Amino acid sequence: MPNLSIVILAAGQGKRMQSALPKVLHPIGGKPMLQRVVETASLLKPRNIAIVIGHGGDKVRAAFDTDLAPIQWVEQAQQLGTGHAVLQALPVIGESDTTLILYGDVPLIGHVTLSRLVEAAGKETLVWLTATVDDPVGLGRIVRNQNGDVSAIVEDRDATEQQHGICEINTGFLACPTSWLTHWLPKLGTNNAQGEYYLTDILKLAVEDRKTVITYSPSANWEIAGVNSRAQLVALERIYQRENAHRLLDAGVSLLDAARIDVRGSLQCEPDVTIDVNVIFEGDVWLGRGVKVGANCILKNCRVGAATEIMPFTHIDGAVIGERAKIGPYARLRPTTTLGNEVHIGNFVEVKASRIDEASKANHLSYLGDTIVGKNVNIGAGTITCNYDGANKHQTVIEDDVHIGSDVQLIAPVTVHTGATIGAGTTVWKNVPSQSLTINPKSQAIQTGWLRPIKKTTA
Ligand code: UD1
Numbered sequence: 072m073p074n075l076s077i078v079i080l081a082a083g084q085g086k087r088m089q090s091a092l093p094k095v096l097h098p099i100g101g102k103p104m105l106q107r108v109v110e111t112a113s114l115l116k117p118r119n120i121a122i123v124i125g126h127g128g129d130k131v132r133a134a135f136d137t138d139l140a141p142i143q144w145v146e147q148a149q150q151l152g153t154g155h156a157v158l159q160a161l162p163v164i165g166e167s168d169t170t171l172i173l174y175g176d177v178p179l180i181g182h183v184t185l186s187r188l189v190e191a192a193g194k195e196t197l198v199w200l201t202a203t204v205d206d207p208v209g210l211g212r213i214v215r216n217q218n219g220d221v222s223a224i225v226e227d228r229d230a231t232e233q234q235h236g237i238c239e240i241n242t243g244f245l246a247c248p249t250s251w252l253t254h255w256l257p258k259l260g261t262n263n264a265q266g267e268y269y270l271t272d273i274l275k276l277a278v279e280d281r282k283t284v285i286t287y288s289p290s291a292n293w294e295i296a297g298v299n300s301r302a303q304l305v306a307l308e309r310i311y312q313r314e315n316a317h318r319l320l321d322a323g324v325s326l327l328d329a330a331r332i333d334v335r336g337s338l339q340c341e342p343d344v345t346i347d348v349n350v351i352f353e354g355d356v357w358l359g360r361g362v363k364v365g366a367n368c369i370l371k372n373c374r375v376g377a378a379t380e381i382m383p384f385t386h387i388d389g390a391v392i393g394e395r396a397k398i399g400p401y402a403r404l405r406p407t408t409t410l411g412n413e414v415h416i417g418n419f420v421e422v423k424a425s426r427i428d429e430a431s432k433a434n435h436l437s438y439l440g441d442t443i444v445g446k447n448v449n450i451g452a453g454t455i456t457c458n459y460d461g462a463n464k465h466q467t468v469i470e471d472d473v474h475i476g477s478d479v480q481l482i483a484p485v486t487v488h489t490g491a492t493i494g495a496g497t498t499v500w501k502n503v504p505s506q507s508l509t510i511n512p513k514s515q516a517i518q519t520g521w522l523r524p525i526k527k528t529t530a
């Protein structure tokens with residue numbers, strides 16, 4: 072099989088998006104559309120990927136790490152048509168390769184569909200991806216002769232009334248030997264309703280040259296759906312989420328409602344994970360065997376160990392959580408937090424840049440920031456680590472088996488040594504030795520028979 076070169080067209084302005092962000096950088100499932108196309112393209116192991124950019128090209132280029140794929144950027148200064156766009160890429164692709172044409176604004180094209188195109192094209196064939204749709208308005212129509220062989224593609228605006236009735240449309244995707252493109256593309260003219268160099272016109276040239284031309288259709292029609300407006304973007308986002316939810320179900324994940332989960336990045340689940348409704352996953356998330364995620368949680372860039380339960384309304388960003396832990400409801404875990412096995416973090420507890428070891432608990436209304444907590448520590452309700460002096464952050468260390476009462480302030484930097492007990496309502500300024508009790512001297516005054524003020528009545 073010949074080597075593969077891939078050309079991705081992404082020079083269009085996307086005017087209908089009404090956005091300062093170039094169209095191909097708008098996300099589907101949390102990733103820019105063009106990134107999805109590049110990732111799918113990479114699965115085909117191409118020798119290179121030429122991306123044709125125009126409008127907002129600098130922004131598009133800046134959004135990509137070219138180490139991840141063999142990307143070559145090609146400028147198309149003026150958008151003179153799809154044929155002109157591919158022509159710009161020819162100098163950077165291999166003459167003896169097979170070329171596959173993709174689109175930066177058609178993000179869900181599947182790699183199975185594409186590998187079929189590439190494989191057939193490798194055998195000296197022009198393979199065109201077409202689809203039969205209910206509403207072909209605006210799309211190029213596939214014209215076939217009496218034998219059913221493709222003879223041409225006519226654009227909507229150039230089509231006759233009879234051709235408007237054709238429901239087989241051009242998806243734009245095609246593959247063929249690169250040398251054929253080198254031969255045909257310079258021959259394209261602009262004698263059409265839009266005065267553009269149409270890539271689709273190479274089909275007629277192929278038929279004239281008596282080349283083998285075949286058509287394939289995609290595994291599903293959503294694969295070929297393009298995005299020209301925000302309405303199309305959100306419609307495709309729903310399709311992506313639905314398909315992704317079904318992939319999770321097939322992999323053994325329980326979703327309480329397949330229509331109420333959003334994965335904006337990558338979610339990997341071990342078997343028997345259960346996810347309740349309205350959970351949003353962002354970035355890279357890994358859930359161990361038997362993890363339960365309650366309703367209305369947001370989990371971003373985190374790992375959750377086996378049999379841990381995340382209760383409703385919890386927000387996790389950048390944390391690693393051990394096994395059999397209980398988090399939430401209403402907990403917030405912030406970046407670089409590490410929780411050991413069987414840790415409990417309860418309601419209205421915020422943990423930032425902290426490590427909490429096995430079986431320690433902070434169940435109610437706390438802030439733990441820049442803190443190291445040992446094993447079997449109990450942190451009482453309302454306890455706050457005062458980590459910020461207004462200029463710098465400082466560390467709090469709470470060693471194993473410490474018991475901290477309710478409403479304690481720990482003024483960092485400070486260390487509470489093993490087994491110490493801190494009484495309720497204590498402000499801890501100084502390091503606390505092992506196996507000691509710390510309280511602040513306070514007294515309680517009582518006035519008996521106290522009459523509360525009475526609200527004045529007007530007139
Ligand atoms: C094109 C096809 C049409 C097909 C439809 C599917 C042609 C002539 N027509 O029409 O048959 O049914 O796609 O969506 O190919 N682009 C460039 N540079 C250009 C022009 C376009 O990079 O000079 C890129 C655009 O960014 C876009 C893609 O090519 O990603 C398609 O261009 P567009 O103008 O949207 O083509 P359509 O009129 O939709």
Ligand code: CA
Pocket residue numbers: 297299
């Ligand atoms: Ca289009």
